[in-house]
Amino acid sequence: MPDNQWAAGNSAVLSCFTSSDPRAVLLVIDKYTTSVNREVAQVLTGAGRKVYCTVLQATEEDRKAAKADGVELILPNRSQEDEREPNLKWLTFDHPSRYPRLPEDVGYIVGHAGITSKAAAAIQEQRFPQASLGLVIGTIPEDTDRYKDDEEAMGIGRKEDSIREDAEKADVVFSVGHNIHDHFTISFCAIPETKNPTHHLFLPKPSDFFQKTTVKYRGTKQKVVLSIGGVNKVERVKGYDFVAKSLAKVAETSLERILWRICDISEEEFQATMSILQASINSGKLIPTLLPHCNQEDICRHMQQAHLVLMPSRAEPFGLVGLEAMAAGVPVLISNQSGLATLVEKVIPEFHHSILEVEGDDTVDVGRWASQIKKVLRMSEAEFRRAADLKAKLLQSRYWEESHQNLLQAFGGAAERVKTRTRLSSDVAHTRLAAGNPELHCSAPTVLPVRLQLDLEPQTSAQGGISRECKQQLLRC
Numbered sequence: 001m002p003d004n005q006w007a008a009g010n011s012a013v014l015s016c017f018t019s020s021d022p023r024a025v026l027l028v029i030d031k032y033t034t035s036v037n038r039e040v041a042q043v044l045t046g047a048g049r050k051v052y053c054t055v056l057q058a059t060e061e062d063r064k065a066a067k068a069d070g071v072e073l074i075l076p077n078r079s080q081e082d083e084r085e086p087n088l089k090w091l092t093f094d095h096p097s098r099y100p101r102l103p104e105d106v107g108y109i110v111g112h113a114g115i116t117s118k119a120a121a122a123i124q125e126q127r128f129p130q131a132s133l134g135l136v137i138g139t140i141p142e143d144t145d146r147y148k149d150d151e152e153a154m155g156i157g158r159k160e161d162s163i164r165e166d167a168e169k170a171d172v173v174f175s176v177g178h179n180i181h182d183h184f185t186i187s188f189c190a191i192p193e194t195k196n197p198t199h200h201l202f203l204p205k206p207s208d209f210f211q212k213t214t215v216k217y218r219g220t221k222q223k224v225v226l227s228i229g230g231v232n233k234v235e236r237v238k239g240y241d242f243v244a245k246s247l248a249k250v251a252e253t254s255l256e257r258i259l260w261r262i263c264d265i266s267e268e269e270f271q272a273t274m275s276i277l278q279a280s281i282n283s284g285k286l287i288p289t290l291l292p293h294c295n296q297e298d299i300c301r302h303m304q305q306a307h308l309v310l311m312p313s314r315a316e317p318f319g320l321v322g323l324e325a326m327a328a329g330v331p332v333l334i335s336n337q338s339g340l341a342t343l344v345e346k347v348i349p350e351f352h353h354s355i356l357e358v359e360g361d362d363t364v365d366v367g368r369w370a371s372q373i374k375k376v377l378r379m380s381e382a383e384f385r386r387a388a389d390l391k392a393k394l395l396q397s398r399y400w401e402e403s404h405q406n407l408l409q410a411f412g413g414a415a416e417r418v419k420t421r422t423r424l425s426s427d428v429a430h431t432r433l434a435a436g437n438p439e440l441h442c443s444a445p446t447v448l449p450v451r452l453q454l455d456l457e458p459q460t461s462a463q464g465g466i467s468r469e470c471k472q473q474l475l476r477c
């Protein structure tokens with residue numbers, strides 16, 4: 001900073017992160033931009049923790065997301081001539097050669113159950129024996145795999161045992177949503193007391209991207225119903241088979257044109273997906289539109305055009321798609337067999353109307369969902385008002401805060417903010433504050449650190465920028 005900007009008697013308070021625990025967190029994951037993986041990273045980096053992520057490969061989208069989150073991606077060594085697709089064995093068995101230079105400051109290692117949990121345990125045991133091991137669980141095989149093919153169904157016991165065995169090696173476990181937490185609270189009763197990990201509930205927060213999304217009702221004779229996620233091989237667990245029949249009934253009797261858009265269908269699965277859906281629809285009035293791979297921006301754009309988002313799963317351990325739709329303010333119908341339904345009932349029970357039963361009797365379920373879909377589309381304007389109210393109350397509840405704090409504490413705690421004092425001329429200070437951007441940097445600490453609460457929001461005025469009280473506090477320092 002130029003010398004002429006320094007003046008005796010005027011100073012400004014700056015804050016930056018420092019940590020009583022300098023050890024970094026290593027997330028052992030296969031792909032960065034999956035929702036829960038990224039949210040865990042954001043919680044940690046948002047509180048000043050250093051986070052590394054092993055990934056098998058990184059798209060431009062992954063790299064941009066990691067950079068925005070302050071996360072350092074670690075990719076495997078790979079010969080340019082090697083055309084083999086990266087796989088989880090690289091992380092589990094080949095990590096010494098594929099990831100030979102892992103950072104030395106790692107003190108916490110986190111894996112994802114059923115995906116990278118064994119890789120995380122191997123890296124911890126072989127390379128960082130002093131590090132604490134964490135596990136995130138985002139699935140319940142006993143619930144979901146019974147609706148898949150026979151091979152998957154026969155493997156339920158093995159998968160459940162595998163997750164429990166991985167938990168035995170962990171110091172702490174986080175289960176995503178109440179349903180998963182309840183399920184594995186029971187499962188962990190079979191773990192010897194000396195090996196029982198600390199088990200926490202983790203509640204996902206709607207991403208800021210969807211929180212900031214605005215949607216508007218448009219009174220048209222065409223209604224768009226949106227579903228998100230793959231169909232092939234999961235049509236029963238996700239409820240696509242029966243809800244296709246429900247939508248066909250609506251299309252046959254409605255005076256409005258019904259468009260059903262399904263987002264995130266790969267080119268390779270296009271034909272198989274269309275065949276599965278058409279077998280259930282059996283109507284010329286409803287032809288689904290299959291949309292390719294969707295990132296957050298794509299999903300948001302599709303939600304802004306939708307009159308209704310459906311999540312009719314027969315089993316859904318949590319249901320992030322429905323949560324993001326609620327955060328965006330779009331009318332939704334979600335299955336009562338989802339972890340999201342449990343969250344709604346606990347946090348905002350007055351919005352139980354968004355939850356619809358899935359009994360398992362297709363005749364009953366098809367009729368029930370058809371009736372409610374038709375009603376929501378007919379009363380679309382009122383449903384958008386109700387969805388806006390749901391969004392406001394959901395976000396105001398801040399239901400996720402306690403679980404996020406538990407995550408921080410498990411992996412070293414939040415970094416401290418350090419107050420430092422630098423001297424600025426009165427004119428420069430006032431000019432920057434008036435612009436709402438002090439542009440202060442932690443470059444000249446002259447006082448001892450003071451611990452501040454991380455959950456305090458900056459005080460802002462109604463017009464933006466920094467409030468009068470905040471300005472006065474800064475200029476008095």
